[in-house]
Amino acid sequence: MKQAYLRPVIYFFFWLFVSVVIKALFIGYHYTKAAELTFLEIFKVFLYGLRMDASFAAYLCAVPFICFLLESLKKHLYLYRLVNGYTFLIILVVAGLVTADLEMYNAWGYRLDATPLQYLNTPQEMVASVSAAPVFLLTAIFLLLVILFAVIYHRVVNPLLKKKNNAYFSKGSRVMAFCCLALLIIPIRGGLQHIPINQSDVYFSNKLFANHAAVNLPWNVLYSLNRRNYAAQNPYKYMAMGQARKYVDSLYVLPASADNQNISVLKSTRPNVLFIILESNTAKLVGCLGGEPGVTPHIDELAREGILFTNIYSSGDRSEKGLVALLSGYPVQTTTSIIKLPRKTEHLPHLSQVLKAQGYGTSYYYGGELAFANIKSYLLNAGYDRLVSKFDFPSKTYNSKWGVHDHVLLNRWLTDLKNDKQPFFSTLFTLSSHEPYDIPIPAKFAGSDEATKFKNSMYYTDYAIGNFIEEAKKQPWWNNTVIVMAADHGHRFPGDDPNFKPSKFRIPFLLTGGALKQAYPPVSIIGSQTDIVPTLLHQLKLPTEQFKWGKDLLNPATKSFAFYVFNDGFGYVTPAGTITFDNVAKQVITKDYNVPPQQLNYGKAYMELSFEDYLNK
Template sequence: MFPRFPVQRLVSGYTAAIGIVLALLITADLELYRAWGFRLDDTPLQYLNSPTEMAASAGSAPLLLLALALLTLVGGGWWLYRKVAGHLAPLPAWFGRGRATLAALLYATLLVVPLRGGTQQIPVNQSDVYFSRIAFANHAAVNAPWNLMSALVLRAAERPPQPFMADSTARRLVATIYPRAVGKPAPADSSASILAEARPNVLFIILESFTAKLVGSVGGEVGVTPNLDSLARTGVLFNNIYAAGDRSQKGLVSLLSGYPNQPTTSIIKFPRKNEHLPHLCRSLTAAGYSSRYYYGGELAFANMKSYLQTAGYDQLTERNDFAAADQNSKWGAHDGALFSRVLSDLKQQPQPFFVTAFTLSSHEPFEVPMKPRYPSTNEADLFRNSVAYTDATLGQFLRQARQQPWYAHTLIVLVADHGHVLPGNSSNQSPAKFKIPLLLAGGALRPEARGRIISTLGSQTDVAATLLHQLQLPAAAFHWSRDLLVPHAVPFAYYCFNNGFGSVTPNGTITFDNVSRQVWERDPAVTDAQLQLSQAMQQVSLEDFARK
């Protein structure tokens, strides 16, 4: 017979080793947070090649106090382990090795649940513990060792790819579109006001997957979005706008912070980075606006909640804040319930307000509580039905909103978070997948501005500066955003897809694959200068992302 494997010694040794490592990480985090202002992540690893500088940096640390904290954690943890392990009853004689093995496999399988933070739809991330507009309070709720492992997993995505050109050349090219992104002043070029009052309420509605392909007023299919198209005839329509990325969380950052996307990750996943981004909510709060954010789903998705929490919204309303009967979608509450909640709450919302509402019914699996307008069960028609449903609930909301006192003093911003491959199964890099509608409407518009169509070619990131300038508020902090209503706006849009990027100008579109380092598609009239500008946009924006 084989000798009994020393499982107890192995478990005790493993527990002791892990306990010491965790205690070291927690102790180091205490000092690093005092010095750096953020929780322990992979940043210290960047200094392993300079141990002398590391030692010098630690020279002012209260080493005796930290050593005492370390010993307390290790000693207390070991005492607690022995206290618990010493009271475990031995296995009965009839519980043989076979059963013990099966039980061990079952326990190991069950560990998947705490590893992902529970059985909920979205795995655990920083958003699950962020609860305050005060950064320190949110940081205090984060588990430091977990934060380190999360940063290590995401670390590879932070590395900028090999540069295309000298930094000075790249910055000079980017300055022609976004001068503030490279530290240069923006040229003087003011836009005429389209608002009847300086500081109206702002209702910012983000439409899930509202591709331009299904919006007739911007050249898409006619009849899918009759309410949005009708509103466009009395609003200010931007018919040449492109999403900066292809995911909801990326669109959120582009719209609310005016920040470009990254090809292999998103800055929203890095709380330490996105805390330094500007935000429309923060800008409007400083100008006296109250604020609220609405979403029918879970804000923990893709770490959206931590981003929104630090933005300073007065209140966040998400899935669990809706009645159980209204949570009638796989993702949460359908858009009918969302708009009803917004309409009800706006009666008590202090003015001026900045209210953001993000729809979700037009997200896969495209199941909506409405009689199908398109009877086919193919995926494209299911998508059309879901977009038509959101448009119908939007129309109902607007008809009721016009009867409310606040409507006459409100600017409504309607814009998509991103486009979609459907209908037509656009390729991953196709500009048709990224084209989206942007519409300004509401009672705060000047009468002479109604019905105006703006054909300036622009990006989703440009919405922030365009809005702030209309509100007569500074937009200098939004380095990657520009006013699309100025007379001399350069027609240009840059977007990212999975490990690649593209740009659109009046000459056409060019797309580039980062893996092969080759042009993917290129329209005949596209110049080498456009390719260089696109490469410079990625190079400079990723350098900015890495520095955050």
């Protein structure tokens, strides 16, 4: 009687069992890598991976659960043979994917995803990648998996799925089948959280193998197929690659005397570093950048105390893109983002890694969900010692949508920094100036329109930062601390800028803190987010070769330019003006009067070469 009601549950747990087995097989097959993990870390592989395993199982249950519901509605309808055929087909596919992944992981260093599709026209390249694979062993594993899962399903699960008596089309069985089908959406999404599950949700360790092992392999393949992140060819082929490289290289070549022109602005080459990333902070509302006065009085004051860079542009228009540009000095892609592919971000340089190697303690603070856009996997690949997110705060401190109010996050940051060993490197990402622009203080500016709400949210974030700085100046570590402050991207308000307009991408960037020797006049060189890490590292007397897409903004010999991307287009800014280009229509959108024709070639070359680099990561 009970099995009539529990058919959906039994079928779901069969696929959950399959997921656990293939995870154990992956760990066992790569036992030399697994030997580096502790017993607790191996346990966490299964524990953290359980949500993705459940998501995979839920996807596979959709068709059978519909069949169970239909059977419960009609007495003489028998669909279990359809369910059996469907299940055995999936078993074959899963076993094939799992077997291929075992050896491809050895060859490529990342879990199987949609990447092999780019080799369909040149299968010899894929074969070459795994030419030393133990074919007989892998064939045996494939057959054993098929036999194991098929036998367990046939002997244990299938007998419980067949309709045998009136209980299988009773009201209770009908209600159970309907509820199970409706509730599949919860495990499919990975829970009730705001953001659907992605790879970041199962990443938990600084050890790459542990994170890779926690990923559900079939889910990863389906996710990658859905995201279409496997572009086989560079769609931005505007010139010969050699010519593109000459254009881009010329932007970073300095005269031999340039090393003697470096400006040193810090009292020490080993200061504490606080990196504040400002959500959606646009230069149009920053008074010291010529924006509307009165919105950012505290940032304006900090700019007067430190160094303000007046012509800095975000590399893209999304938070996850800006994060990579700011912390890895890496260019942004147009219609995708490298952060969505953890196997690519593993190859990026990270400011955190550089400073950690110098003995810095590292931490990252964000009031929202780190799983958003795979940010957590990026941060774990960066090797941060401590990650703090909304789940480390009581729910009463949340705003209506994203997470913790900025002043709460900054207060927690200040408290933790008091106990951190020096030198420390800590990153904080604000969020209150993200729509819906909820703020916990009375509005400064009257109005209920979206532009005014955004302006009030920027004022609130500035207010929270001002309070933080006031308290930070009282701390013993202040005199040996440099603060890097920059936005993740700009904003269309005020003015409702079109997506390509350079004013939408112009952002604040400043250096301040007790570690600066003095206040300095504003720096007018045109630059990008990708220039911030090299500029800081030059001040710390550390190598910058890894960050090849950036330049030192404090070197007078540095060339003045910025490159940014929007949805399948780019903008290129120089002292002569800005040119914007549509990569789809292959035509110029806007061109300032003094922009020379050659400037478009530099933009095309940068677009082509940076995307080629992304494909090769």
